[in-house]
Amino acid sequence: MNTADAILDMLRDKGKVSGEAIANRLKVSRTAVWKAINTLREVGYVIEGDAKGYVLTRTPDLLLPQEVNGLLATKTMGRRIEHHYTIGSTNERARQLAEEGCPEGTLVISEVQETGKGRIGRSWVSPKGGIWMSLVLKPDIRPRDAPVLTLAGGVAVTEALSRIGVQATLKWPNDVLVNERKVCGILTEMSGEMERVHYIVMGFGLNANFPLEDLPSEIRSRSTTLRKEMGEAVERKRLVADIMKGFEAVYGEAPSSIIERWKRASSTIGRTVQVVTKKGFVKGLAKDLDGTGALIVRDDAGQETTVYSGDCQHLSGLPEG
């Protein structure tokens, strides 16, 4: 543990602590204590000091490792966190770490992304207040079996939102919606040989606490944020920890079970949809997912098409029942 983290622990534990007591306990100089206190103040901790010692009076809303760590109830996922105030893309950084051999469950979090990435080469607007994070996975599977894992990410987010009272649903393949507006997207990338995946990076982009006006006008009407839906800010660090916990559980399940959970959380199955694919578009009833996570669409003539990728639009309202 570094000095700053150790000081935070002491302040949380004891209330008021003198600089001398900290220095003695941590076996560092008084100057080192003073420097660490200043670093903590710079990143947003309010630490008041007088002749008798230091008191922590406010913890900032940042997704710092020491903040998230204390809430984590996982064995692997999020156990190593790399935090950035700003970064190009958390997925890109996570891929770098994976190439360097980081352990499974390594999580890259940034308060802001400058060049956040969406699916199919699109950009992803990532202002301050959102949750922008990328998780490194190292499953022992073939590339053809990877799409089911991306469904597991959507299930984890949707279920975590339910637990804080937000009724979220999944739109195929992996958009998380609240009141039919997008609140979270997932970008899964992988690297591997033909027969085995070396690593997967799963990027979560969750519109948490920023004003909807921070998004460009062209996507605003089909987007929402948790703050807007809940009427108050969400505790981001607790949500991150809860998504990690939920993901770890669903990640360990069999593909058929992941698909079942996805279907329960989804609002796509049973509706009329239009899916724009590379080859054109498919319109009809979203009937089911197949065993690989592909969407089975039945058109008016009763013809069924299996769609592996594309942009899905919900055309009809929610099915009854």
Next chain:
Amino acid sequence: MNTADAILDMLRDKGKVSGEAIANRLKVSRTAVWKAINTLREVGYVIEGDAKGYVLTRTPDLLLPQEVNGLLATKTMGRRIEHHYTIGSTNERARQLAEEGCPEGTLVISEVQETGKGRIGRSWVSPKGGIWMSLVLKPDIRPRDAPVLTLAGGVAVTEALSRIGVQATLKWPNDVLVNERKVCGILTEMSGEMERVHYIVMGFGLNANFPLEDLPSEIRSRSTTLRKEMGEAVERKRLVADIMKGFEAVYGEAPSSIIERWKRASSTIGRTVQVVTKKGFVKGLAKDLDGTGALIVRDDAGQETTVYSGDCQHLSGLPEG
């Protein structure tokens, strides 16, 4: 074109050329000409010089871009070559270039690999005299459709060897054999999203001109080199250019056609094989490939198993006919 390449062109074209003529033609200083000549000499060109000028008397056996370029008859493949005297792994370097956005067809060649990679995390011994090269591809396909492309690589090598009189065959999935001994391996790696490949790197490791004794004893008995099989050294640069040409042609074909060509070049189909997979082993008659390139094996009881990955061993001799 750099000065050294331009000088080589002039020497090849005119026989003897004075330093002054070169400097005038290329609009560079006499010192620059002298430096470039020295660089060429360092990499193995023998260039003799007297008061009247320079003469090229020997071209080294190196896979330098300027050597290979002149023989290339392709539109894309190998059109940009990065040459190394030694490197860790050409696949790794090619992946780096792909991440940086290099064009399709970029080819990384090294005279030696220090930490060459084989399939499934194995190492690949890569002494001087072999052909160690990695090609960057950017096909617009899904990861699940990528294994067929790796078959295309095997087809291109086998057919190129046939054209120089070496009867090579393919062992599933992608080892090139001569007299049932391995002469070439192919390691295909990819990076992408769930629905689309960003890039593929196809690494070719071809035992060309080195003595078999340069391989470790444990693989020597099942390996061979082109020099051993042909009784003389192969012209590596011409072979590289020819593999690129063949690959470009087969790469453009439909998956079903690639699989047909693979089957024609293979000695696996029709034989008794044992395939060691992650889950155990499959033994029986190698009956066919399915539409994705997976091997269909029929056991003694008539039960058919589709094998997606594993190490295949030929148990029986070649089928007749």
